[in-house]
Amino acid sequence: MVTSFILYNPKQIENKWQKHWESTQIYKAIDFDSKPKYYSLVMFPYPSGDLHMGHMRVYTISDVISRHRRMCGFNVLNPMGFDAFGLPAENAAIERKIPPAEWTQKNIDYMKNQQLKRMGTSYDWSREVISCNSDYYKWTQWLFLQFYKNNLAYQKEAPVNWCTKCQTVLANEQVEDGMCWRHDDTPVERKMMRQWFLKITNYAEELLSDLDKLTGWPERVKLMQKNWIGKSLGAEIDFLIDGKPNIKIPVYTTRPDTAFGITYLVLAPEHNLVEKLSGEQNKSKVQEYIKKTSLLSEIERLAEGKEKTGVPLGSFAINPFNGKKIPIWTSDYVLLEYGTGAVMGVPAHDQRDFEFAKKFKLEIKQVISQDGLERQLTSAYTDPGIMINSDIFNGLSNEDGKKKIIDHAEKNGFGRHKVTYRLRDWLISRQRYWGCPIPIVYCASCGLLPVEENSLPVLLPEGGIEFAGSGGSPLEKCTEWLSINCPQCGQKAKRETDTMDTFICSSYYYLRYADANNDKKIFDKEKVNYWLPVDQYVGGIEHAILHLLYSRFFTKALYDFGLLTFDEPFTNLLSQGMVTMHSPKEGKIAKMSKSKGNVVGTSEFFDEYGADAARLFILFAAPPEQEVEWSTQGAIGQYRFLERIWRLFFNLKENASLRIVEAIHVKVIHELPQQGLPLRDLYRIANYTIKSVSEDISDKKYIFNTAIARMTELVNNMYKFILDKKSYTDIECQVLSFSFTNLIKLLAPFAPHISEELWEKLDGQDSIHRQKWPTYDKESLVTDEIELVIQMGGKKVDVLTTKKGQSQKELENIALNQEKVKAKLEGKELVKVVVIPDKIVNIVVK
């Protein structure tokens, strides 16, 4: 009897099952199902139009997790959507005259049907969200209004990145090496503009301290967030102005212990007291300086090694500690947005101040010293030491001094303890068309008004938009759209023309998935609190700060608004490493990307070798957090692995009456006679494979590369077992069937198509993806023999197989009686023998 052998044809099989899964809707998540819920999420993509192998990794990792949890009996939510607002669409409109909405939708269709689905992903597409659709951005606007009502959205004048050619503000992400992203010869300038902000700084402390709750997050991500928030403890000290008793300048410092070394004050050029404190003779010079620095780009202003610049204002402040009169300067090395925008100059103990004082010949006064002696400084002394020249504080260690000085200032009312964060409020205004309109109205008589909730969404006008590529937001020229009747007085009013940063859209999409089609509310409270928080989030490390911090902020704010019962959105986070490949343009290995010319498309590979092989390779080549270098050759290796399984199926089907065997009666296997040992080994290996793969795929480990290696080993062992075998006994058929059945079940999350096809060929019920994850026979892993390693001085001398469970003395005797050991012991003195039972004997000699 010859079973007709069919060649492994991944393209055909994959297409067949993708269609089948879609029509049977096997990945639909059920609200409030009786099974425990599991929310598996991958960061939704920007629809740039073409995914390559570099993108595939994140979807594969997340999909393996989703499929595995489903087989483990969870009610899995695994949704997908598109982060669809953003600049490339607007750019395409400018360059190719395609409306952004059309361009975006075309890309979404392609990515969804030709790419994401072909990867074999298991999304519940009924919950798809597309952030540029009005049924989604209506809720983005609604959220903005909640922030506004809760005093978390406000406008202020702030320095922004400005491109003179585009005549518009750029987001920080759009500034590349200090130049405009569209004009790489145009340095970005700084400009003061009235902009919308979200008050994320209100949550600075909570965002910082709750990092401790996130035990399922990688340490490095938490550390990056911690550094970004940048909490620092110090003091605020008030300085009075000589001759102007009504004005005081508060200054923030982390080194109050150096207060007696203050020899000048510096204000940021944008500080609102600069003008007021400029003396008559200095006024023109100060104004000139302010103008000059305002024109400097961020890059120029912060350039490393840049010489300090600045001008004296011509007025003086009084050091409240010693009554000394000190000059007030302005310099661009002081930032307006940090602390109070003013700094006390202590050249002896701060390197920046030191450089400034040297350049402008200001006094340098040492007040901390290692040995209590004063000496000539060639650079700032920043190490700990003893306080000198500090009046009543002399002789204290500077650490003690910090506290005593603040206490002293507090007692006398000119200073206090102060906590400062590096985190700034979130600038969300964008002078762009392709974004979510900010629902605000400006009325000449009523002022600034929020759009009423029941008239949301504020629709983006479509058609007839002029994308000139210059002159600010295209919305400013949509005169029809722009004018509106004031919701309060009915008079003519104007809409806000800025749109929101797209990070707003992505700060809550994971909540919307819980109830994506609700047109009455942003989401049903019950549903969102059933599904959330996300059990496993997978995404790129590039979002370690922005997206993940913003999302945590949103969740905390929504919790405070009473919409959520949890205050952290993502319980577990996996930050996958990037996919790299040799870039001919850069002459080295670099992140896979179109601009670097090192892209491998998905379709070409899928057509020839299939998505299953690509998935396996991407998971096999390295652990998920590390980088992976794409290698088509390596991926073909995984294709060969799948072919080996495929051929094994036909071989066993023909010769070993292969069938589905989920478990073998344990007794039968253990009563096998001696000559059945290779079979018992195979049974043991099959069970060991189940154990290893289950552990490696669990949320404690996520090491898919070793899981795949274990499966490869099982296949290799099955081949070894059947080598030269012509016929099989019934028990051999059982063990082979058991091994094969469990192999394809273990393989199912990794290579979903081939495992489904083989499951069908085995007459398996339903889908393999709805089978129970295998369990293993613990007893089979217990052996009565062990490999004993014999070492001398920590170096391996011999390995031998012996009975398990022998005493230390017995093992020591076995070791000492080995020929090799005896030979080596000759002429040496035995010092001691270390025995680790069932493992190792280490003989120490002199």
Added chain:
RNA sequence: GCCCUUGUGGCGGAAUGGUAGACGCAACGGACUUAAAAUCCGUUGGUUUGAACAAAGCCGUGCCAGUUCGAGUCUGGCCAAGGGCACCA
């Protein structure tokens, strides 16, 4: 400058403080074939002694120390690569 991560064969990578190099790629050999491809079965860290397919020895996880019976793994210092932050007072 500060902070973090990573250094293991020709390559990607495995190794609860206990046999370094699992698994794969590449390379080489054998079987099959008229032949090639594919497939199946093997070999493959370096080095020395040896006529040797025998066999045995030595060295080896970026470098230098340390802890330990025993270190790729733990500690300290250094070097290199990558990443984050960067005039944050």
